[in-house]
Amino acid sequence: MLITKLIDEGVVERLRKLGIADWDSSKAEVTAYREKLLDAQSWQCAYCRRPIHRDELGFRELDHVLPKSQSPAKAKNFDLNKARSNLRKDRRHTQGFAEFTYIPENLVIACKRCNSHKGAYDGLADRTLKPVAYPSKSDDFEWINLHFDIPSDYLEVLPGFIYTPVAGSEKAKAVIHACGLDKSEELKARALDQIVFSNASLATSMLEAVFNREKFSDHDIAVKLDEKYGGIGVDTLESCVATARDAASCMEKLGAALIDIAERISRAAPVSRQAPIPGELRATFAT
Ligand SMILES: [Zn+2]
Known part of the structure; x- marks a missing residue:
């Protein structure tokens, strides 16, 4: 209408x-x-x-x-x-x-x-x-x-x-x-706007931005968070984002390691002794 x-x-x-x-x-x-x-x-x-x-x-x-x-x-x-x-x-x-x-x-x-x-x-x-x-x-x-x-x-x-x-x-x-x-850079900036301004908390905004496939820079995320949550400072926020990104990369490494372990054990062990890694855990990290 x-x-x-x-x-x-x-x-x-x-x-x-x-x-x-x-x-x-x-x-x-x-x-x-x-x-x-x-x-x-x-x-x-x-x-x-x-x-x-x-x-x-x-x-x-x-x-x-x-x-x-x-x-x-x-x-x-x-x-x-x-x-x-x-x-x-x-x-x-x-x-x-x-x-x-x-x-x-x-x-x-x-x-x-x-x-x-x-x-x-x-x-x-x-x-x-x-x-x-x-x-x-x-x-x-x-x-x-x-x-x-x-x-x-x-x-x-x-x-x-x-x-x-x-x-x-x-x-x-x-x-x-x-x-x-x-313009791809313009669309990327709009995507970050949306993540930061649609999430209810600073922590969820930060994590969603860090995990996003758009690969926002730590600095861009910090600037945007500072715009919404004034008074913290871009430098402090940027170091927090870097810490979150390290943690995210550890989780990715852990996921990859669990898949690798599950596959090696599957190959080595007899069928009756398989599944030391729960199937759903494997599925979680496989995507
Ligand atoms: Zn518009």
């Missing part, structure tokens, strides 16, 4: 009535809308679909689908031809859409990583003319806008957060490209 249909009409209309004004995310109308959006989006980022762990800045951000202003970096060398170009590479040059600042259909919740990657990316389908009113249908965007699009129609998220455009969807390609969902 499109998210606008899931939000209380009164909340939507109160936001719309703010009209054209400077952006202020602390306004009661914005706060009320943001809370409803989070529920309507099932606490998932509008773009990468990863869980939003907390209703706090840095975990969730209100993204203006059509950017409310030029990016400061591009404003210095503003080029109107680029701002009117429909080429993907030019789309961070934008004239900005201050007039759509408080349009409910122009706001979605995104994770910090998607929002900062996207920046002032302008996903209006045809940028050669500035629209007078806010676009009203999916085709008006070269981008996925949850208010007009069902994301899974365009972007498939495979297990392990691998992103694939459905039938070569250009909307999906735009999101994948602009949010960095095709």
